[in-house]
Structure formats: structure tokens, C-alpha cells
Amino acid sequence: MKKGELFQDIEITDLSAKGKGVARIKKAVAFVENAIPGDLVDLQIIKQRKGYFDAKLVKMHQESDKRQKAVCSHFGICGGCRIQNMKYKNQLKFKEQQVLNSLTRIGGLESPEILPILGSETTEYYRNKLEFSFSTSRWLSQEEIASGKQIENRQAVGFHVAGRYDKLVDIEHCYLQDKPSNDVRNFIRQYARNNKLSFFNPYHMKGMLRALFIRTSTSNEVMINMVFGENINDQAIDLLAALKTEFPEISSIYYLVNTKKNDSIYDLKPVLFSGNAYITEHMEHIQIKLGPKSFYQTNSIQALELYKTVRQFGELNPDEIVYDLYSGVGSIGLYLAKDVKKIIGIETVEEAVHDAEENRRINNINNITFYSGQVEKLLSMDFANENGDPDILIIDPPRPGVHKTVIQSILEIKPKKIIYISCNPATQARDIELLTSSYQFIKSQPVDMFPHTLHIENVSLLELK
Ligand SMILES: C[S@@+](CC[C@H](N)C(=O)[O-])C[C@H]1O[C@@H](n2cnc3c(N)ncnc32)[C@H](O)[C@@H]1O
Numbered sequence: 001m002k003k004g005e006l007f008q009d010i011e012i013t014d015l016s017a018k019g020k021g022v023a024r025i026k027k028a029v030a031f032v033e034n035a036i037p038g039d040l041v042d043l044q045i046i047k048q049r050k051g052y053f054d055a056k057l058v059k060m061h062q063e064s065d066k067r068q069k070a071v072c073s074h075f076g077i078c079g080g081c082r083i084q085n086m087k088y089k090n091q092l093k094f095k096e097q098q099v100l101n102s103l104t105r106i107g108g109l110e111s112p113e114i115l116p117i118l119g120s121e122t123t124e125y126y127r128n129k130l131e132f133s134f135s136t137s138r139w140l141s142q143e144e145i146a147s148g149k150q151i152e153n154r155q156a157v158g159f160h161v162a163g164r165y166d167k168l169v170d171i172e173h174c175y176l177q178d179k180p181s182n183d184v185r186n187f188i189r190q191y192a193r194n195n196k197l198s199f200f201n202p203y204h205m206k207g208m209l210r211a212l213f214i215r216t217s218t219s220n221e222v223m224i225n226m227v228f229g230e231n232i233n234d235q236a237i238d239l240l241a242a243l244k245t246e247f248p249e250i251s252s253i254y255y256l257v258n259t260k261k262n263d264s265i266y267d268l269k270p271v272l273f274s275g276n277a278y279i280t281e282h283m284e285h286i287q288i289k290l291g292p293k294s295f296y297q298t299n300s301i302q303a304l305e306l307y308k309t310v311r312q313f314g315e316l317n318p319d320e321i322v323y324d325l326y327s328g329v330g331s332i333g334l335y336l337a338k339d340v341k342k343i344i345g346i347e348t349v350e351e352a353v354h355d356a357e358e359n360r361r362i363n364n365i366n367n368i369t370f371y372s373g374q375v376e377k378l379l380s381m382d383f384a385n386e387n388g389d390p391d392i393l394i395i396d397p398p399r400p401g402v403h404k405t406v407i408q409s410i411l412e413i414k415p416k417k418i419i420y421i422s423c424n425p426a427t428q429a430r431d432i433e434l435l436t437s438s439y440q441f442i443k444s445q446p447v448d449m450f451p452h453t454l455h456i457e458n459v460s461l462l463e464l465k
């Protein structure tokens with residue numbers, strides 16, 4: 001096979017972890033953008049890579065029966081919702097298969113028990129938090145370019161084009177977050193244009209409007225955090241005031257100024273412009289107060305399914321000690337506290353630990369202690385001696401998984417059970433493989449937190465041999 005070569009009537013047999021259709025031609029593998037399993041296509045090789053090829057779809061002969069029409073008009077360009085063109089039941093099968101592939105190929109497990117994935121009842125408007133960016137570098141459609149006309153308006157507020165940090169899709173309607181998310185974003189865009197507020201220029205790193213965080217909650221509270229790329233002035237204050245008047249349902253408006261090169265707001269201090277300092281989420285018997293920088297699972301309804309799975313896997317009893325590692329705002333520990341003797345949480349973000357403490361206080365829970373710091377630095381035999389040996393270890397790390405020294409500490413401390421929650425089945429499988437010298441893999445429960453996207457959440461149970 002070589003670049004430019006055409007292949008006809010090829011069936012797409014699989015979907016890669018990155019969402020491309022997989023075609024097997026002769027003995028080679030080609031990844032095809034915008035193709036899904038079951039499509040019958042003509043394709044052209046566009047690039048040779050190490051051990052595989054990239055190809056483009058040049059003609060569709062027969063569409064797969066797994067296809068559906070993507071509901072979003074931005075589908076295909078926007079970096080979110082990459083598999084919205086696949087029926088939901090097939091999305092779920094794909095995710096189950098990804099978990100199986102990781103556990104067998106990376107984790108080295110022979111035939112791991114994987115419970116049927118817990119699908120989401122709502123596949124649209126399921127996120128409680130979105131971050132939109134502003135830019136002077138709008139993604140132009142093929143028609144706009146082909147028209148040859150002078151393009152006056154290049155401002156955009158929305159999401160990045162897949163793989164392009166500098167280009168933004170100007171979002172008109174996003175199906176990920178409930179009201180008033182779309183109205184708020186569109187109002188700010190229109191207000192900014194009418195009042196000549198500048199949009200952020202990603203090349204010159206200048207411009208007043210830089211990012212917009214919108215948080216909604218199951219208790220119908222709404223928190224806005226407006227990020228300005230330049231020092232705040234009267235125009236910016238007027239925008240916040242207009243937002244407050246236009247949307248009385250907004251319960252908190254924050255702003256912050258970010259003039260740094262990077263977009264991270266975690267080292268910056270949000271200022272409360274109006275309303276309450278927190279919004280509140282409810283999870284069965286507990287309430288969770290969230291500030292503008294607090295981490296919280298972004299699909300509140302599925303988060304409860306995830307935590308219920310943890311509770312079932314734990315089969316907790318009142319004399320047990322549980323460690324909740326990578327505890328965020330403490331929500332898992334708070335949820336389980338009434339069923340066990342004691343919970344110890346470890347979390348690196350100080351503000352999150354502060355929120356966790358506050359949540360412990362408002363829920364009147366007295367058997368949890370939260371530590372602020374990195375798990376790899378804090379977890380040790382000495383730590384376990386001081387805080388009590390854990391019967392159950394819950395780990396919920398970010399995508400890169402668990403640090404090697406954490407695996408060593410776990411192998412020394414030897415809790416009876418490990419419940420490993422992961423948003424990246426590949427790193428989870430790698431870590432499970434490292435633990436299998438002392439632990440037996442029992443089962444996994446995938447949970448779909450993010451319909452229409454390639455993201456997969458998986459809970460695995462391990463028991464000490
Ligand atoms: C996937 S979130 C889990 C949060 C929480 N368990 C929940 O259910 O909401 C991962 C958390 O790990 C924290 N984190 C990342 N690296 C860490 C480290 N090395 N040590 C401790 N916490 C860390 C992040 O700040 C984040 O809150």
C-alpha cells in the first residue's frame with residue numbers, strides 16, 4: 001500500500017479507541033476518519049505510519065445499520081461528541097469492547113468478568129459543567145472559503161476544532177448542557193459584538209473575553225465564571241451586570257483575570273461579582289457545595305450510578321476503614337461514610353480539600369479525615385499505621401493512572417479490597433497488571449458518563465489473594 005492508492009468496496013470492521021473506522025486491507029490496517037463499523041466504502045491512503053495507514057473516505061457505497069443522523073449541526077468539526085453519528089446501543093457496545101480489549105491486551109487477563117455497561121438514560125443535556133473559549137480565529141466552513149468573499153467576522157465563542165488549539169467552532173447550540181447554557185453563551189457573544197468588547201486573540205494572547213465556565217446543578221442553580229484576558233474595566237463590569245439582569249436564574253456570577261500564556265485557572269483567584277459563593281448538588285442523602293474551581297463528576301445522574309457501583313463492590317460493613325484516594329471534593333467518601341467506621345481521603349488540590357472539609361461539616365459527618373497532598377508522597381506504611389490499616393482502598397486517579405510508587409505502597413499496605421475507578425481503561429489495565437502479583441481481578445463495571453463521546457469510565461474490583 002502506498003500514499004494515494006485507492007481501495008474499493010472495503011468494509012469497516014471496527015472503531016479505534018480514537019474514534020476512527022478500522023479497515024483491514026490485505027494484511028495492513030487503515031484508520032478512516034468519519035467511518036463507522038459496517039460502512040462499505042471506497043478509501044484512499046493519505047499517510048503511511050509505523051505499522052498502519054491513515055485513509056480518507058472517498059465514496060460511501062452503503063451506510064452501516066449502526067449509523068444515525070447526528071443531531072448537532074456542528075458534528076464532524078467540533079472536537080466533542082465524536083460518535084454522535086452512531087446509535088447509542090452501538091456506542092455502548094463499543095465502550096464495553098474497549099474495556100475488554102484493555103483488560104486482556106494490556107492487563108494480561110484471560111477472560112475478565114465485565115458486567116453489562118450502565119448506559120445513561122439521558123444522552124443529551126447531561127453535563128453539569130461546560131467551558132467555552134473565545135477567539136478571533138473562527139473556523140471557516142468550506143462554503144465560506146469557496147465563496148471568495150471577504151470574511152468580516154472571525155470572532156467565535158465555542159469549542160476547539162478537533163486537534164486545533166487555535167481554531168474555534170462558533171457554537172450556536174450545544175446538546176451537552178441544559179438551559180440556560182446556550183442562551184447565556186449566545187447572549188454574551190451578541191452583547192460583546194454590540195458593545196465592541198474584544199475577543200481573545202490566541203496568537204497575540206490579548207483580548208478581553210477569554211473563557212466562560214457555566215455550571216448547572218440538579219437543584220437548578222447556575223454558576224457563571226467569566227474569564228477575562230485583560231485587566232477588568234467598566235466594559236467588563238457592564239457585561240456582568242447585563243448578564244445578571246438578563247438571567248435572574250443565575251445564582252452566582254464570578255469573574256477572574258487570566259493574562260498568562262496558559263488557560264489554566266487553577267492558580268488564579270475567582271472574584272464573586274454577585275450571588276452565592278457556592279452552588280449545591282445532591283446525591284441521595286448528601287449535599288455537596290461546589291465553588292467555581294471545585295472538581296465534580298460532570299454527569300450528576302451517572303455519577304450516582306458510579307458511586308452505587310462502588311458501594312456494591314465494597315460490600316461495606318461498619319467496622320471497616322476505607323481510603324478514598326484522589327478524593328476531589330470528597331464526594332465518594334461522604335457518600336459512603338455512614339456505612340463504615342472511618343474514611344481517609346487524599347487529594348492534591350488544596351481548594352478541593354477545603355471544599356471537602358466544608359462538605360463534611362454541612363453533612364454533619366464526623367468519621368472522615370481529608371489530607372491535602374499527592375498520593376505518591378503521602379501513602380506509605382507509616383501513613384497506614386497512623387491512620388489505621390485500610391480494609392478497602394478506593395482509587396480514582398486522573399487519566400494517566402496511578403504513580404508507580406503508589407502501586408508499591410499498596411502492595412506493602414495490602415488492603416483486602418481495591419476498587420479502582422478509571423476514566424482511562426488503558427492506564428487502569430496497566431496498573432491492574434502491576435497489582436496482580438498480590439491481587440486477583442474479580443470484575444469490572446463500565447459506566448457511561450459521556451454519551452456520544454469516546455470517553456469510558458470503568459470500575460474494577462480486586463481482592464487480596
Ligand atoms: C478523576 S478525579 C476524582 C475525584 C473524586 N474521586 C470524585 O469522584 O469526584 C481525580 C482527582 O485526583 C486529583 N489528583 C490528581 N493527581 C493527584 C495526585 N498525584 N495525588 C492526589 N490527588 C491527585 C485531582 O485533583 C482530582 O480531584
